[in-house]
Amino acid sequence: MNFDYSEEQQLLADSVRRFLQNKYQFEDRKKIISGAGWSEEVWAQFAEMGLTALPVSPDYGGFGGGAVDLMSVMEAFGEALVVEPLLPTLAAARLVGRAGTSTQKKALLPAVADGRLRMAFAESPKANVVGAPAAHKLIVLAEENLFIVDAAEVPMQPYRTIDNMLAARIDFSPSKADLLAKGAGAAVEEALDFATALVCAEAVGAMKFACDTTLEYLKTRKQFGVPIGTFQALQHRIVDMFISHEQAKSMACLACSRVDSSANPDERARAVSAAKIRIADAARHVSQEAVQLHGGMGMSEELKVSHSFRRLTVLARQFGDADHHLQRFASL
């Protein structure tokens, strides 16, 4: 039992954090959002750092990493509220890697690994698909079957989600599609558990930001002649936010670790669902309290805390909300 990151994991996390601190401050992010909604330059940097290659199998030009390898990267993404669609690409690539034929893998995965190919995943034939406007290929789940669709082949109207992610509403029904897998139940479950574990890690990062920035606010905002952090009513509430964050982080560790190491799919699924339930609850708690403790400032578009609120609201629901995972947890 240990919670250490390996040397490689630590180095990668450090370089991602350094990059985000230098090039992805809140002001940089604002510019990206008011422009195209994502930055090719930033994406190229992510690829350069090996983030797109990390989870791809070495047979297809990747490093064969797992969820634990990506955990601190996703946490850093959550803290910085990164809008570039890394997770949609990695989730879709995971599906190809788990369910595809070797021809399909050869065609797609090396391009994902070196950052040339972006993908997105649609959970149903009519869906709101995050990352789709920037994607080249879309993976669609229709009943039990998985299809690959050329993004250029489907009509889409891009829009921004409430948390400023690039997305599109897509109706795939008349599309030209290649079959990726028929009845791919177990492979899909595994890939979705992988993506869910990464969402958990990202949410933990966004919660960390929300806790830290609220603590800073309590120390600096003065009312009645004193910092508001001297009031016990507020102290206890921020302590509970920190506890929620720690409990959520523990569950993200469990989910990522089980995705990588469980030989038993039920054990993996149980851990991931448990994590998503706790993280959905914690995301709601932490994001709402962060806004409340900021008072009117917490509502403003100008402050990053309101953006973290929106991101956490979405992450709490992505890849299944708490009710969905409670149902699954109880069935295992």
Added chain:
Amino acid sequence: MDLNYSPEELAFRDEVRAWLTKNLPAELKDKGHYSKEELLRWHRILAKKGWVAPAWPKEWGGTGWNVVQRYIFEEELGYAGGPMLIPFGLTMCAPVLLRFGTEAQKKRFLPRIYNGDDFWCQGYSEPGSGSDLASLKTKAVRNGERYVVNGQKIWTTLAHYADWIFCLVRTDPTVEKRQEGISFLLIDMKAPGITVRPLILMDGAHEVNEVFFDDVEVPAENLVHDEGKGWTVAKYLLGYERMNTGRIGESKRQLARLKEFASHQIRTNSRFRDRLSRLEIELIALEITNLRFLDRMRRTGQPPGADVSMLKIKGTEIQQGLTELAMECIDPLAGDEKSLALQKKYLTTRKTTIYAGSNEIQRNIIAKMTLGL
């Protein structure tokens, strides 16, 4: 990162589990309250095996286990369902003596604590001093080679079983900083002038007491650390105490029993089922949070930080949540033995968020020490 126990750790757990299964007498399992004889019986079985005080230094009977092994042992001990090892001697007085006691004090008290010869209790709270412990008034006046103690302690758990009490007393009422007038004193419960009066709690049980001191003479050699340093001792103990309050093994046992007992509700009432799931998940998370703290201690060699207070907060909330759900599975009007036991368990478990530093005090500690507020 690897959340699985290593093969060595698993082998250790299996060894502990097998020994506990074989050596914990069935009649000592899962009782609400235990007599002094029952508590001491289990204590002595463990002492004979050499496992009653794993965290002590080896020369005094400790096992030399690392923090993870100690955690595994504690969890298995709780999961086995035996009586809780009474902490006042083993994990409260003893660490204080090991850190601050004289050689004579260690030699005199530690072996007797280890073997269960002396039963200890803790004299902290007073009628006017609960959360504001530093306001305590029980006074000890030095008179030659003796202190003369007068005052009252309250909520003293198992004082009616105890041979000894460790007390915080006021030795100097004049100092400006009131914490500096407090000392840590060991008092023989058989000393003339001590009166123990039961306080019955709402489950009808006698577990806590009032303890009155009326001109009680205490040899000066029973002072621990220097006069006026009692608050330093108490703070040291607090950190020690908070690390052991998650009670995760015991909650795991209660959860397993509840799942069995509530199988009908789980099948037929999805609202109940979901609340139980959330509680189970909170417990899983707490276990990992606890392991993360242990891992940090192991890596840094530092003592636990103030943030371990969250183990107490979450651990006790879970204990209460489990008894509350169990209570919901029975008729509150029922009078059969099983129902009564669960009703009483629900009642008595309300104390957990109040004792050992109320959960509000724990939040104050985290706010001040960890968050810097």
